[in-house]
Amino acid sequence: MSTRVMPQELVAAFDDEIRRLHARVAGVIGCVLATTDGRRVSAVVDNEADPQRVAAMVGSIVALGETIGREVMIGRTQFVAVSAVGGMVLLQRVPARRDLLVVGTLARRNTNLGILLHETGIAAEAAGRILDEWLGRDQPPA
Amino acid sequence: MNGELKLLFAGAMGAGKTTAIRAISEIPPISTEASNSDHAECPKDETTVAMDYGEITLATGEKLRLYGAPGQPRFQFMWPILAAGALGAVVLIDNSRPDPLGDLELYVDAFRALAEAGAAVVGVGRMDSFPQPTLEAYVERLATLDVVVPVMPADVRRRDDVLGILETLLLQIEATWAYDEAMGGTGDPVHQSSRVAP
Numbered sequence A: 001m002s003t004r005v006m007p008q009e010l011v012a013a014f015d016d017e018i019r020r021l022h023a024r025v026a027g028v029i030g031c032v033l034a035t036t037d038g039r040r041v042s043a044v045v046d047n048e049a050d051p052q053r054v055a056a057m058v059g060s061i062v063a064l065g066e067t068i069g070r071e072v073m074i075g076r077t078q079f080v081a082v083s084a085v086g087g088m089v090l091l092q093r094v095p096a097r098r099d100l101l102v103v104g105t106l107a108r109r110n111t112n113l114g115i116l117l118h119e120t121g122i123a124a125e126a127a128g129r130i131l132d133e134w135l136g137r138d139q140p141p142a
Numbered sequence B: 001m002n003g004e005l006k007l008l009f010a011g012a013m014g015a016g017k018t019t020a021i022r023a024i025s026e027i028p029p030i031s032t033e034a035s036n037s038d039h040a041e042c043p044k045d046e047t048t049v050a051m052d053y054g055e056i057t058l059a060t061g062e063k064l065r066l067y068g069a070p071g072q073p074r075f076q077f078m079w080p081i082l083a084a085g086a087l088g089a090v091v092l093i094d095n096s097r098p099d100p101l102g103d104l105e106l107y108v109d110a111f112r113a114l115a116e117a118g119a120a121v122v123g124v125g126r127m128d129s130f131p132q133p134t135l136e137a138y139v140e141r142l143a144t145l146d147v148v149v150p151v152m153p154a155d156v157r158r159r160d161d162v163l164g165i166l167e168t169l170l171l172q173i174e175a176t177w178a179y180d181e182a183m184g185g186t187g188d189p190v191h192q193s194s195r196v197a198p
Helices: A008-024 A051-071 A113-136 B017-024 B078-083 B100-110 B112-116 B135-144 B159-182
Strands: A028-035 A040-045 A080-084 A087-093 A101-108 B004-011 B030-035 B046-057 B063-068 B088-094 B120-125 B151-153
Touching: A008 A028, A008 A040, A008 A101, A008 A113, A028 A051, A028 A113, A040 A051, A051 A080, A051 A087, A051 A101, A051 B030, A051 B046, A087 A113, A101 A113, B004 B017, B004 B078, B004 B100, B017 B030, B017 B046, B017 B063, B017 B088, B017 B159, B046 B078, B088 B100, B088 B112, B088 B159, B100 B112, B100 B120, B100 B135, B120 B135, B120 B159, B135 B151, B151 B159
Parallel strands: B004 B063, B004 B088, B088 B120, B120 B151
Antiparallel strands: A028 A040, A028 A101, A080 A087, A087 A101, B030 B046, B046 B063
16 A cells, blocks of 8 residues: 555545544644554644654654564564653554554643553554455555 | 774665665664555565664674664654764665665765765665666765765675675775874764764
């Protein structure tokens, strides 16, 4: 799948999920859905962060986190978290038949981490279902 | 030079950075590959998204730590992170790409501190099938960038070719250091520059 040929209806469905995640968690100030190789698919970001740059970083950090997990033999990486003075970022792979997407959620410092993890996971699973459904159809030529 | 040395492999997506490190690493290489979603840019199935890592020990006992940088410009944020503390860089060019001389400019400019200090070497791949631009054209383009570093053909699938590139790079670095020392410098012109953190 190339994002250059990703169908508009697929992108629109992802946009809906990302907007829902952004809206339903108090304190979330940004959500980015990216390809695993760092291309922006969908994003809602309230601050000045550049969504394309963030998308590239999400791809890199998830890959690095999973690589570290394998290296130290602690099993499959569930998520990667960045905790900063002014907020936090949660990053995780979208569970689907093919490892094509990653999601990142940026939240204010006082956001409840458990809720953020839970809701980011729900959004990732929803994006995965959307992707699987699309992969299950007859795909247009790339 | 002694102890552990850090070297960086840079270049466009598909230029062979991961392949080069795999060809010579004496440890199982660490890679961070993801599905390539941009087949218009390169037909590979997978692409490096964070870094590659490998190690090789020279006959002198020095260990080379080899880092590969992701090639796409959107991963530019990784380049200074990986270049920090590097003694030198291998810039790999794929001569079959649409604008290999443009690629040269991009990566030499990105790692200019190393290139200007003479701590770099350019390896050009796929010259058998794509003889243009010639090595002379690369040297001329480097001259316009005020950079003088070795340019050599290379098939990075061949271990000997990659080792030859590294040998050339280390000779180049040693010669540059010796010259710098003779001119009253510290013998480490790369890390005098603030553009590459030690």
